[in-house]
Amino acid sequence: KGTDKAELLYYRYAWSEFNIGDYLLSQFHFKNYTRQFPNGLYVETSLYMNAYCYYLNSPHYKLDQTYTENALAELQNFIDQFPESHKLDTCNLLMDKLHEKLERKEFETIKQYMQLADWKAAIMASEQFYKSYPTSNRTEELMLYHLDAQFQLARNSVSSKMADRLQLVQDQYVKFVSLFPESSYLSRAESISKNALALKEKLIHYGF
Incomplete structure (x- = not known):
């Protein structure tokens, strides 16, 4: 059907952006896929990739951590939506790494206060x-x-x-x-x- 073809094309397009390293754009399209095709074949993978793109965009701990916070929220959303997913262990590992980054930022900030x-x-x-x-x-x-x-x-x-x-x-x-x-x-x-x-x-x- 035409809708099935459009769904597949859009899903592949999101992947093409990811594969060239444009994680901002691929994140947008993976998330948009889940909105456009809420019952689609690739919703679970797309929702995970949306969160994973946020993770990849999380910057060095010294920089603003908005993307880190967003990545944590999106990973938790994926876990809530797909609690039986085989990606759960991976999600938890990614969340641990993000929490570690936030923790280090707070710790280094305290050290900076001491220096000042x-x-x-x-x-x-x-x-x-x-x-x-x-x-x-x-x-x-x-x-x-x-x-x-x-x-x-x-x-x-x-x-x-x-x-x-x-x-x-x-x-x-x-x-x-x-x-x-x-x-x-x-x-x-x-x-x-x-x-x-x-x-x-x-x-x-x-x-x-």
Whole structure:
């Protein structure tokens, strides 16, 4: 039938754009195929390729991650639409790689805040990171940055705020040691804690 021929031609056209490396255009046509032929023979493959094109367009972690977010959404949409697909394992692998990219971007942003001495931003971003990536293998290192940021914020505070902020340093130190008692960063964490305690003693000495 004419509609069957048109469907096949359009599907092949989407593939032709993909095969020459135009992932933006092929993504558009694979997605459009699913709209034009919702009951077509190639809906599952086209919906997957739509998501995969987004994945291929996901840029380096230092750049804007809109395509990464879109790729995750499209891959999840494919999984929801075709929960029995043989592509599920591949989708999960791709999603893991995309999540890793977003995680690294957030982690490197926190390191940048530390370099800029923007202690409040580093603390807030660290707290958000723990929520977003509770099982991250970067948590140990991040908690050291968080501890240091808490201390730097405290030592640069006015006297009326310093005591409370120094207590937060100790709270963070206790949490770090309880989670990572064998950490290679332990000596650095202990040094920060000792400096915070020494500063707290000075406050008490001067009556704050």
